[in-house]
Amino acid sequence: MAQLTMIQAITNALDNALEKHDNTLIFGQDVGLNGGVFRATQGLQAKYGEERVFDTPLAESGIGGLAVGLAFDNYRPIPEIQFFGFMYETMDAIAGQMARTRFRTGGTRNMPITLRSPFGGGVHAPESHSDSLEGLMAQVPGLKVVIPSNPYDAKGLLLASIEDNDPVIFLEHMRLYRSFKEEVPEEYYTVPLGKAKVVLEGTDLTIVTYGYMVHESLKAATLLQEEGISVEVIDLRTISPIDVETILVSVEKTGRLVVVQEAQRQAGVASVIMAEMAERKRGILALKAPIGRVSSPDSIYPFMLAENEWMPDAQRIIEKVKEVINFD
Amino acid sequence: MIDKKKFDFAAHLQSVEENYKMIQILNEEGKIVNSDLVPDLSDEQLVQLFKDMLWSRAVNDRCIILARQGRLGFFGPTAGQEASQLASYLAFDKNDFLLPGYRDFPQLVKHGLPLHKAFLWSRGHIEGGQYPEGLKGVIPQVIIGAQITQAAGVGLGMKKRGAKQVVFTYTGDGGSSQGDFYEGVNFAGAFKAPVVFFIQNNQYAISTPWRKQTAANTLAQKAAAAGIPGILVDGMDPLAVYAVAKAAREWALDGNGPVLIETYTSRFQPHSMSGDDPKIYREEASFAEWSAKDPLTRTRIYLTEKGLWNKDDEEDLIKQFDKEILEEVKKSDNAPKQKVSQFLEIMFEEPTEILKEQIEYYKNKEGN
Numbered sequence: 001m002a003q004l005t006m007i008q009a010i011t012n013a014l015d016n017a018l019e020k021h022d023n024t025l026i027f028g029q030d031v032g033l034n035g036g037v038f039r040a041t042q043g044l045q046a047k048y049g050e051e052r053v054f055d056t057p058l059a060e061s062g063i064g065g066l067a068v069g070l071a072f073d074n075y076r077p078i079p080e081i082q083f084f085g086f087m088y089e090t091m092d093a094i095a096g097q098m099a100r101t102r103f104r105t106g107g108t109r110n111m112p113i114t115l116r117s118p119f120g121g122g123v124h125a126p127e128s129h130s131d132s133l134e135g136l137m138a139q140v141p142g143l144k145v146v147i148p149s150n151p152y153d154a155k156g157l158l159l160a161s162i163e164d165n166d167p168v169i170f171l172e173h174m175r176l177y178r179s180f181k182e183e184v185p186e187e188y189y190t191v192p193l194g195k196a197k198v199v200l201e202g203t204d205l206t207i208v209t210y211g212y213m214v215h216e217s218l219k220a221a222t223l224l225q226e227e228g229i230s231v232e233v234i235d236l237r238t239i240s241p242i243d244v245e246t247i248l249v250s251v252e253k254t255g256r257l258v259v260v261q262e263a264q265r266q267a268g269v270a271s272v273i274m275a276e277m278a279e280r281k282r283g284i285l286a287l288k289a290p291i292g293r294v295s296s297p298d299s300i301y302p303f304m305l306a307e308n309e310w311m312p313d314a315q316r317i318i319e320k321v322k323e324v325i326n327f328d
Numbered sequence: 329m330i331d332k333k334k335f336d337f338a339a340h341l342q343s344v345e346e347n348y349k350m351i352q353i354l355n356e357e358g359k360i361v362n363s364d365l366v367p368d369l370s371d372e373q374l375v376q377l378f379k380d381m382l383w384s385r386a387v388n389d390r391c392i393i394l395a396r397q398g399r400l401g402f403f404g405p406t407a408g409q410e411a412s413q414l415a416s417y418l419a420f421d422k423n424d425f426l427l428p429g430y431r432d433f434p435q436l437v438k439h440g441l442p443l444h445k446a447f448l449w450s451r452g453h454i455e456g457g458q459y460p461e462g463l464k465g466v467i468p469q470v471i472i473g474a475q476i477t478q479a480a481g482v483g484l485g486m487k488k489r490g491a492k493q494v495v496f497t498y499t500g501d502g503g504s505s506q507g508d509f510y511e512g513v514n515f516a517g518a519f520k521a522p523v524v525f526f527i528q529n530n531q532y533a534i535s536t537p538w539r540k541q542t543a544a545n546t547l548a549q550k551a552a553a554a555g556i557p558g559i560l561v562d563g564m565d566p567l568a569v570y571a572v573a574k575a576a577r578e579w580a581l582d583g584n585g586p587v588l589i590e591t592y593t594s595r596f597q598p599h600s601m602s603g604d605d606p607k608i609y610r611e612e613a614s615f616a617e618w619s620a621k622d623p624l625t626r627t628r629i630y631l632t633e634k635g636l637w638n639k640d641d642e643e644d645l646i647k648q649f650d651k652e653i654l655e656e657v658k659k660s661d662n663a664p665k666q667k668v669s670q671f672l673e674i675m676f677e678e679p680t681e682i683l684k685e686q687i688e689y690y691k692n693k694e695g696n
Contacts, residue, residue, distance in 0.1 A: 025488075051488055057518050062477050062511035069481015072425070072466060073489075077481075092508070096471050097478070104467060106458035107674030142675055165677045194680055241680035 004184040007177040009151035010040050010116075013158040014078065016188040018048045021076055024162060026053045028063055028080030037082055038118055038177055060086050064093020067113045068101070076112045078162060084119035084171060085128035087136075098167040099142035110165040114158070120173035120212055120262060121311050124304045130174075131301050132211075132263035137169045138240035138272070144168045144193055145240040149214035151182050153237055156191025164193060173212040196243035198250065202232035205321055206250040208273055209260035210236040213312065217260050220317035229325060239269045244276050251277060251286045256324050258292035260317055265295040289327035292320040341545075348546040350560045350592060353567040356621045358629025360567075367571040375636050377418055377566060378627050381410035382642065384434040385624060386649040387443070388597075394447075394657065395601035401450045404431040405597035408564075411623035412528045412591035413498075414438065415566035419573035420496050420524075425482050426465035427475040427497035431528075431595075435498070439465050444659035453663050454670065464493075473499055473506030476525065480512045483521030483586070494522040494580045496573075502533025504550055505541045513588060517554040520585035524576045527588065528563065530595040535609035551588035563593030564621040567630075594618040667694050 004012060017024050026041055032055040035042030045053040056063050060081055067077040081087055087094070094115065101111045121130040137145045146161055146168055148154035154172065161168035199214060200221055207217045214235045221231040232250050236242060251257050257277060259270040274291045277283035294312045302310040355361045369377070388407045394400045406413065409431070417435040420426070426439050433446045440463040449456030449467060457467050469475035479497040486493050503509055504527045516523045527547045529538055544550060551558025557579065561572045569591055576587035596619060598604035606615075631637035669690040672683050679687060 057511075057514055059511040059514070061508055062480070062515045065474065065477020065508060065512060066481040066484065066515055069427075069478035069483070070485045071481075072478065073482045073485025075485050075488075092471055092474055093477065097474055102676070103671070103674055104457050106454045106456075108458050110677065144676075241682050244682065 001183040001185055003181040004151050005178045005181050006148070006151045006154045006172070007038055007040055009155040009184045010158060010172065011042055011044070012184065012186065013155040014041060014044055015047070017078065017159060017162045018044060018052060020188055021162065023074060024052070024076045024078055025070060026078045026080070027056050027066065029058055029082045030055060031080050036080060038174070040080070040116070040172075060089035061093055064090035064115070065097070067115065068093060068097045068111070071098070071111050071113055072109075076162065078114045078116065081115060081117040083125075083129045084117040084133055085131045087117065087133055094137070094143070094167070094169070095140045099140050102166065103142060111167050112165045113167045114161040114164070114170050115167070116158075116170045116172065118174045118177070119171045120175055121301060121307050122175045122212070124307070125174070126304075127301075130307070132261070132296075134169075134171055134239055135263055135268035138269055139267070142167070143240060144238060145171065146193060146238050147171045147173070147211045148237060149173075149176065149211055149235050151184050153191050153197075153235075155184055156189050157193065157237060159188060160190035160193050163190060168193070171211070175212045176215075191237070194238045194241050194243055196234050196236045196238070196246040198232060198246070199235045200231065200233040202230040202254065204230045204254055205256040205258060205325060206232045206234060206247070206254045207258050207260055207317070207321070208234045208236060208247055210239055210269070211262060213260045213262050216312065216314045217317055219314035220321065223314065223318060224321060229321065231321060236269075242269075242272060242276065244280070247273065247277065248280065248282050251283055255286055255288040257287065258294060258317070258320050258324055260294045260312060262296060262311060264298045265293065266298050268295070270295055289324045292324040294320045344549055344552070345545050347552075348549045348558065348560045350562055351568050351572060352562040352565050353571060354565045354626055354630055356564070356626050358626045358633065365568070365571055367567055367574060369570065371634070371636050373418070374631060374634075377415060377570070378631055378637065379645065380414045380438065381566065381624055381627065382646060383649050384410045384414055386646050387434070387653055390650055390653045390657075392597070392601065399657070400447065400601070401452050402430070403450055403601045404599065405595060405601070406431055406434055408594040408596035408618065408622070409528060409530060410434070411566040411569050411627075412526075412563040412593040415569035416496070416526055416573040416589070416591065418570050419577050420494070423464055423493050424577075425486070425493065425495045427479045427482070427495065428465065428468045429472075429475065429498045429500060429503065430468045430470055431500070432468060432498045436465060436468070439463060443653065443656040447657060447660035448663055451660065453660075454666055455663050472503045473508035473512070475499065476503070476506070476509045476512030477515065478512070479523045479525065480515035480519065480521055483516055483523040484519045487519065487521055492581065494524060494577050496524045496526065496577075498526045498528055500533060501527060501529040501531065501538035501541060501547060502536065503527065504547045505533075510550070510553075513551065513554045513556065513586065516586040517556045520583065522580035522583075523586040524573065524580055525586060525588045527590045528593055529590050530593050532595070532599070532609065534599045534604065537609070546590060548588060548590035554588075556586050556588060558588040558590070560590045560592060563591030564623045564626070566623055566627055594621065669694055
């Protein structure tokens with residue numbers, strides 16, 4: 001088994017997908033010869049040819065529409081949107097077209113598109129390159145939204161997304177691309193969509209999070225452990241649909257819940273989790289304290305010199321956990 | 329001061345427009361005005377095309393009545409556009425892939441869609457989107473221009489497969505203002521995808537005249553920026569529409585990439601039957617002006633003079649069409665009542681856990 005970064009695991013997954021599924025196509029801006037601005041598709045055009053891995057004109061809506069059309073022609077498209085902040089340009093192709101096609105056709109047509117895109121803050125990028133827009137995607141019925149937090153999951157979830165016959169928005173946190181390596185099998189495997197994972201077991205409080213915030217939460221949990229607070233950390237992995245059962249089981253055990261997201265507070269994934277726990281008997285009766293929420297504030301993603309002040313981190317998570325633990 | 333000798337912008341514009349002269353073969357008096365271009369259509373094909381156009385007008389007339397009776401949902405009248413829609417359709421093959429706009433049911437039905445499905449779509453029934461297995465096409469696009477980028481995708485797929493097929497897609501004059509229009513045409517050009525794009529310029533995007541959409545003197549010239557052929561054709565002339573569409577299909581099939589065709593036509597009636605009143609935005613004289621160009625009239629004269637048509641038979645034919653149309657209406661009346669649980673079940677190939685909860689809830693409510 002090789003030690004791979006998340007970006008290498010993604011490239012490896014795409015390689016496996018192109019090899020196994022003849023009808024897969026990878027396309028987007030600079031994904032061909034250049035291998036993508038993050039090198040996610042490095043070497044794939046050389047290995048599989050320009051017929052299957054190719055550059056498109058610079059137009060996100062066109063890329064989204066191309067994917068829909070190719071899916072009508074029975075391909076399994078894997079388009080890349082270079083940065084997810086450019087998703088607005090292709091919102092109709094995503095939310096107005098691919099998400100609705102199965103429904104519009106009365107369940108008679110598949111739309112097996114996996115749209116990959118880098119997102120997330122903390123990498124000192126220009127405006128519109130760092131936003132966490134997964135909440136917008138999660139509100140669209142008909143889409144699945146997947147966000148891996150580590151190389152192993154990134155590969156398995158990406159291959160599961162590509163196998164899925166419904167559209168998947170696959171969001172890759174830029175800060176995780178090269179931050180660490182772990183063992184990733186070379187061979188093809190999948191990690192199921194819609195299933196959260198308990199990444200750290202604990203007894204006093206549950207943190208539910210996803211993406212880069214999994215790592216800030218684990219950092220917080222380690223520090224809290226030193227103070228005698230045992231925290232369970234759940235990595236959602238798929239943020240739409242949410243694996244409510246895994247959260248319920250954990251909350252029934254710990255009785256306390258903090259939800260952590262990098263996105264702004266308004267609407268969003270954290271709100272959905274809080275509502276799911278509050279309106280379910282199993283959730284509300286298990287809770288011994290109000291649910292805590294850690295998020296970014298409701299401003300536009302900040303100017304890059306200030307992003308560390310703005311984004312949630314382990315320290316803010318620790319403060320919120322203590323607040324919820326000490327509630328009586 | 330601009331040095332007019334070095335930068336003669338007016339002359340530049342003039343030179344662009346000279347490339348987009350309207351092609352006409354059969355004029356409004358039913359006379360051939362361009363015998364070099366008369367397409368190779370057999371007598372049977374000509375008669376069938378005219379019958380298709382009459383059928384389309386009959387469907388339209390019946391739909392106007394149904395809409396007024398509240399028996400249809402959305403309906404976009406098609407009268408006036410029969411040559412644009414059905415003579416273009418005639419140039420394509422059952423294996424070609426159709427991405428229609430919302431006014432393009434006549435082509436879809438010719439392509440294999442049972443008419444009652446069109447009524448069900450109009451009324452808002454799930455079965456209106458459940459198309460027969462082998463039908464090469466998708467349901468009409470509601471988002472103006474979204475089908476244009478998708479057409480590029482289907483075309484690219486065909487090219488990759490080496491299929492002997494083309495894509496044909498329709499939008500309107502308003503649709504040619506959309507960003508997706510430019511992106512789709514440009515993508516198809518860049519990939520040399522076998523796509524024939526039709527802009528049916530029926531003069532108005534609901535109420536906005538096409539001259540207000542653009543400074544371009546034709547919509548066909550929008551092809552130039554994508555590096556593909558753009559042809560302006562009299563959209564009331566079935567021979568010209570067919571001839572150009574046929575040539576475009578061959579061009580695309582030969583691996584030369586896409587073609588853009590503007591069919592200059594008219595919608596005789598409102599944009600839809602949901603309160604649109606053309607008297608607000610059309611000059612009184614324009615109704616008579618355009619109805620003098622009616623594609624049915626000129627085709628009737630042409631076929632009659634060729635000895636292929638007898639006006640006396642027309643009434644019976646239209647009665648027969650109407651009878652068949654009403655049978656299709658009846659079929660759509662018999663569609664089963666829809667259930668919310670049914671909608672939840674088709675959100676994904678397999679319902680998610682949260683959807684399963686909702687399906688159970690609605691199934692209990694629905695009593696099964």
